[in-house]
Amino acid sequence: MIIKRLILVLLCVFAFLVNNVSATEHMQNLQNMLTPAQMKEDITAWQDFVNNTHPDLSIRIKNPAAFDKSLTAFKQSITKPMSVNEFLSKFALLNSQFNDAHMLVFTRSQKGLAKEVINNGGLFPFEVTVKNGKVYLASLLGGQHSPFAKAEVISINEKPIKDIYTDLIARMYGDTVKHRERLLSDKFALFYWLFVSKGEQFKLTLQNGSISQTVEMPASKTLPKSFNGKSFEQTFKFEVLDQQQALLIIDAFWWRDKPRFYQFTENVFKQLKEKQIEHLIIDIRNNGGGDDDMWKQGIVKYIANKPYQHTSKYTKKIIAKYMDEGETEGDVVTKVFDRFEQPVNDEPLKFSGKVSVVVGSYTYSSAILFANTMQDFGFAEIVGEASAGYSWQTGGIQFLTLPNSQLKAVTPRFYLVRPNGKQQGLPVIPNKAFQDDVLKPQQLINTIMNEFNAPAN
Incomplete structure (x- = not known):
C-alpha cells in the first residue's frame, strides 16, 4: 500500500514537472545558451534555406551587396556564447532589411510565447498605434477601453520612446516602414518584452495635447488583441446599411471550413438581389x-x-515539392501568366451594382491580390487609404526551424506582378482616397456612404 502511494506521488510530481516545462516551452527556449559554433551553423542553415527557396533577393532588398556585407559582419561578430533571446535580437535586425512581411526570422510561435509570458510576469499593459515614428495608446491590452486612449507615449520606465521605437522597428518585418509600423502596433507588447525589458511594472510619461502626465501600471495578464482568435461571426460580417447600400466585412481570406464561407457569401449576394442593393462596400x-x-x-x-487574372507575370524558384514536369530544381523562372478565370455568366445572383473595396495599412498578401484584381479589371472602385504593403506581392511562403536555436525562418518562393503590369514598388493606391481613423473605423464607412448618396456635380 505504501509503495502504491509512493508511486502515485512520484507520478503526480512527474506530471507537474512535465506540465510546468511545457507551460514555459517558448520562454525556456529563449533562455537556452548557444555556442558561437551553433549560432554560425544556424546562420548557414538559414542562408542555404533562402538560397534554395527565394527567387531573387534583389526584388525587395535595395542593395544586395550591402546586405551581404551586413550578414557577413553579423556572422563574424559572434565570438561568445549567447542566449537564444540575445541571438534573436541580433538576427531579427535583418527583418526590416528584407522589406517583405513574407520573410522573417522569429520565435516559433508568437502567440504561444505571449500566452506563456502573461502567465509568468505579464506584458506591457496597453494596445498601441505606431505611426510616423510616434507611439500612441489605443486601449488596455486585449482591447478594453482606456481613459488614456490617443495619448502620445513620451517614455516608458524613463527610456525615451524614440529609442524604444528605433530598437523595435529595426527588428520588425514588413514591406515598408508604414507596414512595419502597422504590424508593430499589433505586436508592441511582445516586442517590448523580447527586445527592451521583461519588467513587471511600467511608468509611462504621456502627452495629450498640452497636458503631460505620468501613469504607473503593472504588467498585464491579458493576451494582446491580435493574438485572440476570432470566431466566424467576428471575421465575416454583413449588414444592410440603408435601402441602397450594404457592407461586407472580410477580415481574412482564410477559414478552415471553406464551404461555410462560400455559403455565407452566397447568402450575402442573395440578400443583395432580394433587397435590390445598388452599392456594395467590401x-x-x-x-x-x-x-x-x-x-x-x-x-x-x-x-x-x-475574364480576369490575379497576376500578369511571375518569377519563381523551382523547389522539389512544387516542381512540374520539365522543370529543374534550383532554377529561377520568369514567365507571363496567360491563364484567365472565366466569368460565371449564368450566375443567378450576379451583382451589377457599384462595388467599393476599402483598403488600409493592414491589407496584405491575398487581400492585396484581391484589391489589384478588382481595380485592374474595373470590377470595383478602391477607396480608403493606400495599403502599406506593395501591390506586387511575394508568396508561396516556406518555413524552416533553425537546428540549434529553434527559431523559425520564413521566406517566399515566388513574386507576382499585378494584372496591369504597372506600379512596381508602389502600394495599392485608392481611386478615391479617404482618411481612416483606426480607433473609429465606422467613420470611413459613413464617408463612403455619404459620397455615394451625394448628387453628382
Missing part, C-alpha cells in the same frame, strides 16, 4: 491575406463580367 482593411480561392469563388464569381 471592407478588407483588417485582412492580412489567406487563400486566393476564397475571394475568387466566394466574391468575384458574383461580380466579374469578363
Whole structure:
C-alpha cells in the first residue's frame, strides 16, 4: 500500500514537472545558451534555406551587396556564447532589411510565447498605434477601453520612446516602414518584452495635447488583441446599411471550413438581389491575406463580367515539392501568366451594382491580390487609404526551424506582378482616397456612404 502511494506521488510530481516545462516551452527556449559554433551553423542553415527557396533577393532588398556585407559582419561578430533571446535580437535586425512581411526570422510561435509570458510576469499593459515614428495608446491590452486612449507615449520606465521605437522597428518585418509600423502596433507588447525589458511594472510619461502626465501600471495578464482568435461571426460580417447600400466585412481570406464561407457569401449576394442593393462596400482593411480561392469563388464569381487574372507575370524558384514536369530544381523562372478565370455568366445572383473595396495599412498578401484584381479589371472602385504593403506581392511562403536555436525562418518562393503590369514598388493606391481613423473605423464607412448618396456635380 505504501509503495502504491509512493508511486502515485512520484507520478503526480512527474506530471507537474512535465506540465510546468511545457507551460514555459517558448520562454525556456529563449533562455537556452548557444555556442558561437551553433549560432554560425544556424546562420548557414538559414542562408542555404533562402538560397534554395527565394527567387531573387534583389526584388525587395535595395542593395544586395550591402546586405551581404551586413550578414557577413553579423556572422563574424559572434565570438561568445549567447542566449537564444540575445541571438534573436541580433538576427531579427535583418527583418526590416528584407522589406517583405513574407520573410522573417522569429520565435516559433508568437502567440504561444505571449500566452506563456502573461502567465509568468505579464506584458506591457496597453494596445498601441505606431505611426510616423510616434507611439500612441489605443486601449488596455486585449482591447478594453482606456481613459488614456490617443495619448502620445513620451517614455516608458524613463527610456525615451524614440529609442524604444528605433530598437523595435529595426527588428520588425514588413514591406515598408508604414507596414512595419502597422504590424508593430499589433505586436508592441511582445516586442517590448523580447527586445527592451521583461519588467513587471511600467511608468509611462504621456502627452495629450498640452497636458503631460505620468501613469504607473503593472504588467498585464491579458493576451494582446491580435493574438485572440476570432470566431466566424467576428471575421465575416454583413449588414444592410440603408435601402441602397450594404457592407461586407472580410477580415481574412482564410477559414478552415471553406464551404461555410462560400455559403455565407452566397447568402450575402442573395440578400443583395432580394433587397435590390445598388452599392456594395467590401471592407478588407483588417485582412492580412489567406487563400486566393476564397475571394475568387466566394466574391468575384458574383461580380466579374469578363475574364480576369490575379497576376500578369511571375518569377519563381523551382523547389522539389512544387516542381512540374520539365522543370529543374534550383532554377529561377520568369514567365507571363496567360491563364484567365472565366466569368460565371449564368450566375443567378450576379451583382451589377457599384462595388467599393476599402483598403488600409493592414491589407496584405491575398487581400492585396484581391484589391489589384478588382481595380485592374474595373470590377470595383478602391477607396480608403493606400495599403502599406506593395501591390506586387511575394508568396508561396516556406518555413524552416533553425537546428540549434529553434527559431523559425520564413521566406517566399515566388513574386507576382499585378494584372496591369504597372506600379512596381508602389502600394495599392485608392481611386478615391479617404482618411481612416483606426480607433473609429465606422467613420470611413459613413464617408463612403455619404459620397455615394451625394448628387453628382
